[in-house]
């Protein structure tokens with residue numbers, strides 16, 4: 001008899017030579033291992049138990065240098081591998097690629113050698129609590145349709161969770177990844193937790209999509225961290241949490257090394273409270289829908305904040321930007337300091353309890369020099385008001401027959417260079433007939449022009465000092 005099983009990769013049944021009872025189902029002939037899920041739905045406990053026993057027999061027969069080949073196997077009912085929980089009684093190298101676990105799968109405290117779960121489907125809950133992988137673990141493309149528990153585990157070699165899809169909550173809380181861990185292109189439809197997990201080497205999440213809350217509270221990243229192009233649809237919490245103390249290399253526990261959050265979309269709140277960033281951190285082209293919380297942490301001088309900050313109105317935004325402003329000030333990053341100061345002012349203006357006068361001044365300061373970050377704007381304002389007053393003076397001078405354009409132009413410029421001169425006692429009006437005739441109104445206008453011009457010059461000098469100050 002030959003089993004009708006064909007994997008998507010074109011693999012045929014590996015159990016062809018076994019003495020098995022084959023079953024006809026939907027026009028095919030199937031070995032009990034590969035018989036499709038729908039046929040096994042009506043199986044009795046006895047039948048499921050028999051297949052489990054065959055699986056454990058195959059595992060028992062596998063040589064340490066070989067592998068237990070369980071590719072494509074459809075496993076009914078709740079199965080547990082918790083009996084392989086000692087190094088003397090660990091699982092041999094095992095391959096569950098493209099296998100389907102129809103019931104709950106329990107691997108609590110199981111000790112694994114090299115293990116393949118490539119494109120494995122877990123239809124029910126899966127429990128790996130306290131399990132240990134002594135060799136590479138490969139879960140590439142695995143699908144978790146119910147809760148996935150990977151708590152307090154140890155991955156002693158590389159952990160590959162690329163392209164996994166978790167439909168329900170998934171947790172890696174308290175798990176240690178001793179070597180490189182990759183979650184590239186993974187999708188989490190529900191909550192995901194890496195709380196108190198430790199990544200000893202590189203942690204690659206570029207990109208992941210998290211549709212619900214992502215919990216990285218007290219997660220330790222001892223290697224580089226990659227989150228480029230990830231999307232967090234809900235809160236992403238990277239707070240230091242309860243971590244306290246010093247690592248073996250003398251750095252504060254829970255510090256970030258090189259971290260890349262470029263082009264990450266933070267659609268929920270992004271929290272980095274108390275975190276220390278020891279190396280360059282990139283948020284280039286990231287989008288923060290809410291003002292990110294970095295309170296009490298320490299940013300690295302090479303922090304790239306060329307990102308989009310969409311929240312300029314919430315109450316939390318005021319303190320969030322204020323903190324970032326002073327952190328950037330400490331790092332002497334003048335551009336970013338000015339940027340966050342502007343955001344802080346903008347958010348402050350949006351608060352109902354802020355007095356109207358403060359709002360008005362804040363608004364003017366924003367328009368005229370973008371809170372001291374623009375050198376060109378005050379100069380432009382100076383130029384524009386001078387031109388405007390020139391037009392007004394022109395209109396007044398038109399009434400007098402002998403006033404020339406040249407005279408009026410000089411008069412307007414004089415109010416910039418020598419403001420309030422019209423108010424001095426010794427001002428000579430004998431030469432210009434039109435000034436003498438309209439002295440009262442010109443005095444008022446020149447006073448206004450003088451005040452405005454002086455303000456613009458002052459704001460220009462302030463912006464100049466802000467951008468080039470060294471202390």
Ligand SMILES: [Zn+2]
Nearest residue numbers: 003013031034
């Ligand atoms: Zn088969």
